[in-house]
Amino acid sequence: MYAGNSFEDEIAGLEEEGLRRKLAALPGAGGKLTIDGSEVLNFSSNDYLNLANDPRLKDSAKAAVERYGCGATASRLMAGDLILHEELDMRLAGLVHQQAALVFPSGFQANLGAITTLAAKDGIIFSDELNHASIVDGCRLARAQVHIFRHCDLDHLEGLLQTHQRGGRKIIVSDGVFSMDGDLAPVSALRQLADRHGAYLLIDEAHALGVFGRGAGLCAELGVKPDVVVANMTKALGSGGGFVAGSRDFIDLLINKARSFIFSTGLAPACLGSALKAVEIVEAEPELGAELLRRAKFLRGLLNEKGFDIPDEASQIVPMVIGSNEAAVEMSGALLERGVLITAVRPPSVPDGTARLRLSITLAHDEGDLHRATEVMAAIALEAGVL
Ligand SMILES: Cc1ncc(COP(=O)(O)O)c(C=O)c1O
Structure with a gap:
């Protein structure tokens, strides 16, 4: 055995710090x-929105399974792009007021794909210190310069934007509603800073979609147009999967570049069916x-x-x-x-x-x-x- 670094030792270390996690079915x-x-x-x-057990979503999921089966069976670029994926892409783009959208198997993968594609290899990312782990990991994977600004601190962010100007695309990235504190990002001011410094603005609307802005999210509520929206169907929409929305060109680039999209099987039909119904409900009952x-x-x-x-x-x-x-x-x-x-x-x-x-x-x-x-x-x- 490997003395000193066995799995048991590592778990015991977590236990000592009060950090051991356990599943509870x-x-x-x-x-x-x-x-x-x-x-x-x-x-x-x-x-x-209490939709996960809604009979309307269940019926729609069942109908999708009847029609398409239980799995997408391939990545969307191979033979896994179902008509329902494209219908949902379109409905989600409409919901968040963007030109186009692309459904990913999860919100986590949506952030990985959006951030790595936006940043390419010489991008400069400015990320709020309390952003979700999927944003943090997207920044790491992008192998770009990453500058972390203090939570919602616009002066700190502006200082960083002024100091770090050389490189490829500049990207400001923030949760809209912060998942562990429930506070709201200053999205209007982030938009202004992005415009002033020629940066792209990516907002993660995971906890705002379906809730703020008559269902369209926090940016919609405040009249702000981010360049890229990431969100998921796993929270207010009561289903599964994630998506990225933005310009048609950016979505086209994602299809070509985002490895978390290209190399992963398409979202399963049951999730597509239930998510489509959830979008319909949110639009009908804003x-x-x-x-x-x-x-x-x-x-x-x-x-x-x-x-x-x-x-x-x-x-x-x-x-x-x-x-x-x-x-x-x-x-x-x-x-x-x-x-x-x-x-x-x-x-x-x-x-x-x-x-x-x-x-x-x-x-x-x-x-x-x-x-x-x-x-x-x-x-x-x-x-x-x-x-
Ligand atoms: C802010 C935020 N972004 C992204 C994700 C990831 O989404 P998913 O659970 O659909 O992978 C979550 C979910 O936990 C989240 O809270």
Whole structure:
């Protein structure tokens, strides 16, 4: 055996730091679950619009499977480009007000493909320090110059843009709604900076699609046009897969250059069918997102009344920073025993010392549920000495 660096040693190291992760299989997905016969409020699902179990999506997924089978069976450039892929490309482009879009097997792959293609080999990327891991990995894979700006710090970003001018395409990249803090990127100011410095703007709308801008995302809500949008069908749309949207030329380039697209089997028909139905629903009922945000604001108010210090952000993601990894995990366990599922989020998903309980509110949660969850959270926080 390899003394000192065995798998067991590495896992023991994670355990010591309170960073060991374990899978925990659930009997279902979405904002409300039945576990061992009892109802559990699930605040760790991103099924924001409560669509993952919607019968309309299920029927559409079933019809797609009947017509196309269970797998795309090849990458889209080989023989895996189904009519449904192209229909969904078109519908997603329309949803986010871009010329064209391209469906990827996952949102993670969409970011890898968009960033590596945009940056080519001599690009200069300016990336917010709290961007999602798929953006971080896209920057690494691009083998471009990467400059990290302090979270939402426009002065820092502008300084970096002024200092680093030589090279290929300049790209500013940011989450729209930040996944672990629920705060919003200053997308209008990012657009202005990009214009002033001749940079492209890529915004990841993963947590804003379907929620902000009558479903079209945060940029649409604020009247901002990014050069490239990345998002996915895995959250508000209740399905699977990701996509990149932008100009027709950029999408054409992606088809030719993005390795995470070219060398991966096309998204499966069930996901295509359900995602198409979800887009139809979001376009027909554009007020769903606003209702979700109203409920999120209501929960923030309830939690603050109990003495929590919840930031006044506008999104459906509510962070409750605990600090210690062990305390966050213990509280999460105690909450589940009382029927509230909030998974602890620890480094490297969040910065060291900021382990937290991160709540995602969904349309499965009504006001009564939010009251019930608040009571349970307050009781557990008092027991844990963090309130
Ligand atoms: C901001 C952001 N971008 C991209 C992704 C990746 O998307 P997917 O889960 O569809 O691979 C996620 C999902 O976790 C995300 O939160």
